[in-house]
Amino acid sequence: MGEQSVLIRSCVYYALCALLFTLFFVADAIGAAFLLPLIFITILINPQHTPWVGIFCISLFQDTLSNIPLGVHGSLYGLYGLFLMPQRKYLFKRAFFFTWVIFAITTLAFLGVREGFLMGVMHLSKHPVNFVTECSFLALMFPLLFRFLTWVHVTLSARHES
Amino acid sequence: MGPSSDWMLSLAKGSLHALKSAIPFAGAGTTFIVSLCLFTLSITQPTHLSFVRTLVLDTSLSFERTLKELFEFAPTLHRDFLDMRRAAATHRQLEDENARLKGWQDQARILARENTLLRQQLNLSMLTTLPHLTARVIGQQRGEAHNRLLLAAGYDQGVAEEIPVVSGRILVGHIAKCGNSSAMVVTTKDPSVRIPVVGEHSGKRSVVTGTGGARLSLVHAQDTKTFTPGEFLLTTTEGAFYPPDYIVGRVVAQKDGTHALMCALEEPMPPYVSILKHAEASHG
Numbered sequence: 001m002g003e004q005s006v007l008i009r010s011c012v013y014y015a016l017c018a019l020l021f022t023l024f025f026v027a028d029a030i031g032a033a034f035l036l037p038l039i040f041i042t043i044l045i046n047p048q049h050t051p052w053v054g055i056f057c058i059s060l061f062q063d064t065l066s067n068i069p070l071g072v073h074g075s076l077y078g079l080y081g082l083f084l085m086p087q088r089k090y091l092f093k094r095a096f097f098f099t100w101v102i103f104a105i106t107t108l109a110f111l112g113v114r115e116g117f118l119m120g121v122m123h124l125s126k127h128p129v130n131f132v133t134e135c136s137f138l139a140l141m142f143p144l145l146f147r148f149l150t151w152v153h154v155t156l157s158a159r160h161e162s
Numbered sequence: 163m164g165p166s167s168d169w170m171l172s173l174a175k176g177s178l179h180a181l182k183s184a185i186p187f188a189g190a191g192t193t194f195i196v197s198l199c200l201f202t203l204s205i206t207q208p209t210h211l212s213f214v215r216t217l218v219l220d221t222s223l224s225f226e227r228t229l230k231e232l233f234e235f236a237p238t239l240h241r242d243f244l245d246m247r248r249a250a251a252t253h254r255q256l257e258d259e260n261a262r263l264k265g266w267q268d269q270a271r272i273l274a275r276e277n278t279l280l281r282q283q284l285n286l287s288m289l290t291t292l293p294h295l296t297a298r299v300i301g302q303q304r305g306e307a308h309n310r311l312l313l314a315a316g317y318d319q320g321v322a323e324e325i326p327v328v329s330g331r332i333l334v335g336h337i338a339k340c341g342n343s344s345a346m347v348v349t350t351k352d353p354s355v356r357i358p359v360v361g362e363h364s365g366k367r368s369v370v371t372g373t374g375g376a377r378l379s380l381v382h383a384q385d386t387k388t389f390t391p392g393e394f395l396l397t398t399t400e401g402a403f404y405p406p407d408y409i410v411g412r413v414v415a416q417k418d419g420t421h422a423l424m425c426a427l428e429e430p431m432p433p434y435v436s437i438l439k440h441a442e443a444s445h446g
Contacts, residue, residue: 047186047189048185048186050189050190052189052190052192052193055193056193056196056197059197060214060218061218061221061222064214064215064218064219064222065218065219065222069201069204069205069208070200070201070203070204070211070214070215071196071197071198071199071200071201071202071203071204072197072201073197074193074194074196074197074200074201075193075194075197075198075201077193077197078190078191078192078193078194078195078197078198079194080190081189081190081193081194082187082190082191082194085186085187085190
């Protein structure tokens with residue numbers, strides 16, 4: 001029993017480290033705006049629980065690592081949140097596929113605005129393949145994150161109520 | 163309440179409602195405004211925000227290093243698990259061995275208790291626990307003229323000459339010569355020793371000497387038939403050199419009707435012997 005629990009704990013620890021390692025370098029490599037699904041889902045579930053301070057800090061990381069002026073990602077995330085808040089009543093408790101499509105459209109719009117801003121205003125060119133890769137990556141990652149965050153929300157709510 | 167109060171109440175209610183509906187927007191709005199200010203500052207005064215970039219880069223690098231260090235433990239995980247399984251197997255094996263030894267210890271205690279009871283019923287004298295020193299046997303000299311042992315203990319360990327040496331209940335001999343860290347024992351097989359003995363059951367007394375071999379012989383030409391076959395020959399208090407009730411030999415009946423006295427000290431010699439300390443004073 002002791003051996004098994006140690007093995008399970010070690011495997012979980014290893015899996016978490018591997019996940020963090022992979023996510024960190026994947027996000028760094030393709031420059032993915034991986035906060036988009038997080039913002040979308042938390043606003044959908046409970047807007048008051050959206051971690052805006054954490055989002056702001058991570059946006060600073062993204063700006064620094066992407067070597068673009070500080071505040072670009074933060075202001076776009078804020079704008080994304082302000083845009084999603086009024087739409088919540090149309091998106092709440094709909095079919096998952098509908099939510100997924102809406103997320104893909106908003107992600108496409110967000111990335112389009114960002115690329116347009118960087119290329120048009122800042123004159124910073126970015127390869128279009130990267131844009132497509134980033135958009136596909138975020139759209140494909142959405143179901144996984146949606147399930148995970150919904151589970152976390154339900155678990156925390158049940159614990160809070162008990 | 164007048165119309166002005168109603169107007170103020172409705173204004174307060176409206177403000178509260180507006181505030182409640184604005185709360186979800188507060189986080190996003192604040193982030194947007196702060197980020198916009200930061201963006202403006204980083205465009206107009208880029209040098210003022212260089213420390214933020216440095217801080218963020220340092221944090222990112224340290225985070226990356228920590229992740230790499232955490233990831234490096236993966237190859238050793240399998241080895242650690244195998245080590246743990248090996249240790250657990252050894253632990254189980256030692257536990258089994260411990261349980262087995264404990265069983266033997268219990269059996270030995272039962273046998274010792276039974277032995278004591280039987281000795282009391284047979285009215286045999288009890289061996290007293292004497293202070294002794296355990297010494298390792300490091301050499302042996304065998305022959306018809308001599309039978310001696312060399313021990314790894316001497317004056318430095320408190321050994322002196324002419325002290326009896328035993329192994330359990332069996333008399334081994336006595337210290338003949340002693341050095342600082344070694345001593346020579348003349349065994350009961352040596353032809354030069356003279357040991358007063360008494361038959362365990364017959365009570366007959368005699369003096370035996372070694373022959374250099376497995377047998378003992380009587381010194382004063384007595385008949386070996388004096389003793390009962392199968393009984394032990396024990397040391398006596400007469401002569402006061404050896405402590406009493408230690409086994410010297412055993413009487414064995416032969417096919418031709420005669421009795422042979424076999425020495426209790428058998429080959430191979432025990433690896434460790436006990437040197438009795440009390441006899442030094444009594445002999446002197």
